[in-house]
Amino acid sequence: MAWFKKQQFTALRATTPRDRVPDGLCAKCAHCGSIVLSRDMEENLLVCPKCGRHQRMNAAQRIEQLVDPGTFVETHATLASKDPLKFKDVRSYPEQIRRYQKRSGLVEAVITGRGKISGIDTSLGFMDSNFIMASMGSVVGEKVTRVFESAIENRIPAVVVCAAGGARMQEGILSLMQMAKTSSLVAKMREAGIPYVPVLTDPCGAGVAASFASLGDVIIAEPEALIYFAGPRVIEQTIRQVLPKGFQRSEFVQEHGFIDVIVQRADLKSTLANILAILTHQEVAPAPSASEAVG
Amino acid sequence: MAVQTFDFERPILELEDKIETFRNEPDDDPNAGKNLRRLEKELADLKTKVYSNLTPMQRVLLARHMMRPRSLDYIQTIFTDWVEIKGDRNFRDDPALVTGLARFDGKPVAIVGQQKGKDTNENVHRNFGMMHPEGYRKAMRLIRLAERFQLPVVILIDTPGAYPGIGAEERGQAEAIARNIMEMFTIRVPLIGAVIGEGASGGALGVGVVDYMMMFENSWYCVISPEGCAAILWRDAAMAPSAADALKLTATDLLELQVIDESLPEPLGGAHRDPKAAMETLRQALLRQLKRLSAKSVDKLLKERQAKYRAMGVYAE
Ligand SMILES: [Zn+2]
Numbered sequence: 340m341a342w343f344k345k346q347q348f349t350a351l352r353a354t355t356p357r358d359r360v361p362d363g364l365c366a367k368c369a370h371c372g373s374i375v376l377s378r379d380m381e382e383n384l385l386v387c388p389k390c391g392r393h394q395r396m397n398a399a400q401r402i403e404q405l406v407d408p409g410t411f412v413e414t415h416a417t418l419a420s421k422d423p424l425k426f427k428d429v430r431s432y433p434e435q436i437r438r439y440q441k442r443s444g445l446v447e448a449v450i451t452g453r454g455k456i457s458g459i460d461t462s463l464g465f466m467d468s469n470f471i472m473a474s475m476g477s478v479v480g481e482k483v484t485r486v487f488e489s490a491i492e493n494r495i496p497a498v499v500v501c502a503a504g505g506a507r508m509q510e511g512i513l514s515l516m517q518m519a520k521t522s523s524l525v526a527k528m529r530e531a532g533i534p535y536v537p538v539l540t541d542p543c544g545a546g547v548a549a550s551f552a553s554l555g556d557v558i559i560a561e562p563e564a565l566i567y568f569a570g571p572r573v574i575e576q577t578i579r580q581v582l583p584k585g586f587q588r589s590e591f592v593q594e595h596g597f598i599d600v601i602v603q604r605a606d607l608k609s610t611l612a613n614i615l616a617i618l619t620h621q622e623v624a625p626a627p628s629a630s631e632a633v634g
Numbered sequence: 635m636a637v638q639t640f641d642f643e644r645p646i647l648e649l650e651d652k653i654e655t656f657r658n659e660p661d662d663d664p665n666a667g668k669n670l671r672r673l674e675k676e677l678a679d680l681k682t683k684v685y686s687n688l689t690p691m692q693r694v695l696l697a698r699h700m701m702r703p704r705s706l707d708y709i710q711t712i713f714t715d716w717v718e719i720k721g722d723r724n725f726r727d728d729p730a731l732v733t734g735l736a737r738f739d740g741k742p743v744a745i746v747g748q749q750k751g752k753d754t755n756e757n758v759h760r761n762f763g764m765m766h767p768e769g770y771r772k773a774m775r776l777i778r779l780a781e782r783f784q785l786p787v788v789i790l791i792d793t794p795g796a797y798p799g800i801g802a803e804e805r806g807q808a809e810a811i812a813r814n815i816m817e818m819f820t821i822r823v824p825l826i827g828a829v830i831g832e833g834a835s836g837g838a839l840g841v842g843v844v845d846y847m848m849m850f851e852n853s854w855y856c857v858i859s860p861e862g863c864a865a866i867l868w869r870d871a872a873m874a875p876s877a878a879d880a881l882k883l884t885a886t887d888l889l890e891l892q893v894i895d896e897s898l899p900e901p902l903g904g905a906h907r908d909p910k911a912a913m914e915t916l917r918q919a920l921l922r923q924l925k926r927l928s929a930k931s932v933d934k935l936l937k938e939r940q941a942k943y944r945a946m947g948v949y950a951e
Binding site: 481544597 | 842951
């Protein structure tokens with residue numbers, strides 16, 4: 340267990356192999372295939388300078404982008420999966436978990452904590468699709484539930500950056516029940532008048548989409564994120580039809596009435612701060628860069 | 635129409651055929667009666683042997699049996715004064731789910747039931763029990779109605795999954811399911827559920843947050859179907875029996891995992907072999923539980939419902 344302690348989220352700032360070619364100098368856009376300097380991609384918050392596609396960001400990068408420097412305090416960092424089903428596969432579930440832990444530097448698919456977004460004290464969750472596609476098992480369900488409980492207890496808003504690309508099959512029915520557990524706390528937040536804003540990022544599907552990601556007071560999405568209940572491949576196989584262009588992308592989902600706000604990543608923090616401030620009757624603290632510019 | 639049977643039942647059917655032939659042949663053999671009794675004993679033993687050692691995949695197959703009693707069969711048998719209420723008052727009526735008002739043991743109740751068809755025509759109409767968002771919204775409309783008039787809600791679960799289609803996604807399948815799950819935690823009347831066949835993933839949970847959940851012993855309830863799991867993990871749907879083992883999706887498993895509250899025994903060979911007996915089993919269980927739940931204060935009911943789901947999950951701190 341010793342290495343868990345060493346692996347603070349702050350140690351994970353280096354981008355994952357997905358985002359960066361091995362020499363670390365160049366990055367390839369997952370959408371248009373353009374090769375650009377990693378530095379340019381990073382300065383552009385992992386948004387392709389050529390086509391504007393928002394590349395996947397890991398949890399540490401999200402924290403760095405969205406939370407005021409020095410204010411994030413991680414919670415329940417060591418909460419880890421067990422193997423309640425003794426799931427029979429070629430590779431055991433605990434072994435798979437260990438491999439993902441090594442590869443991603445994460446203990447599980449979500450980092451939670453408390454921190455400030457432009458001065459607004461917020462209960463926070465950041466899902467990371469580098470860990471088993473950010474599928475929701477008991478740990479993700481429990482940690483997200485605790486984000487909501489902490490919001491209620493401290494009477495501060497909750498923000499969860501959501502991602503998920505499938506079910507945590509290795510936890511069977513317990514994985515499914517995390518949808519109920521997390522959603523029950525959203526009901527409690529509503530009762531307590533606690534604002535909750537999920538941010539849907541690419542991809543956001545399955546059990547997470549069919550629970551807390553779809554239950555925000557205000558739902559924000561990044562541009563062109565895939566947001567779905569049933570994955571495009573499953574649908575194609577079922578109906579044997581080619582899917583319409585843009586199907587299940589943020590803009591399509593918004594057009595159909597299920598996403599409130601789509602924001603460019605560069606504007607995500609200020610948009611979040613604005614919404615949270617209005618819902619909690621606070622003023623937004625001026626951003627450090629803005630005050631520097633003024634000063 | 636021939637009754638649907640499965641490979642593992644073949645020895646039983648062969649023996650049943652043999653007995654049938656034996657009965658129909660006028661036989662002067664003085665030992666005929668004795669032989670028949672011997673064969674019948676053999677059949678009973680064989681059935682016990684086969685059906686009391688069912689593998690998880692065999693139970694999944696029984697859960698999908700074409701003649702398995704459906705929600706409306708239970709509704710029409712163990713309830714009275716049934717009035718079906720259709721539509722979500724928004725988009726359309728979803729025939730993959732029936733909702734309505736009825737009486738149980740003389741007392742008013744509301745019923746929500748996922749409904750598969752009995753034959754191809756009805757299955758096309760019912761979309762094989764796969765609901766669209768409007769079905770989930772119709773369910774919530776009925777549950778809210780039940781709440782307004784203090785009617786406990788009986789929920790019967792039987793779905794191979796929420797429908798994966800273009801219209802379903804356009805109309806917010808994820809939102810419809812999520813909202814139902816959340817709202818069911820706030821409903822101020824008893825909610826009691828039974829998985830009568832298939833309980834596939836969010837499609838089932840979208841009407842499945844309840845105070846007391848029962849499951850027939852040859853039904854299944856899981857985050858994914860065995861075929862879906864096998865296709866993703868091993869790229870081979872033929873590995874479904876291994877997936878069914880690994881997923882722990884039977885009533886016995888779910889009792890052990892403390893996700894359901896009661897496993898309901900079925901007639902030997904499955905509910906379709908003696909539907910009346912299965913219905914009586916559900917009726918008795920409902921009788922006990924509705925009485926127990928109705929005696930609780932609403933605040934206690936809601937607190938316990940919340941606490942039950944709050945405790946679900948296994949992890950290391
Ligand atoms: Zn690009």
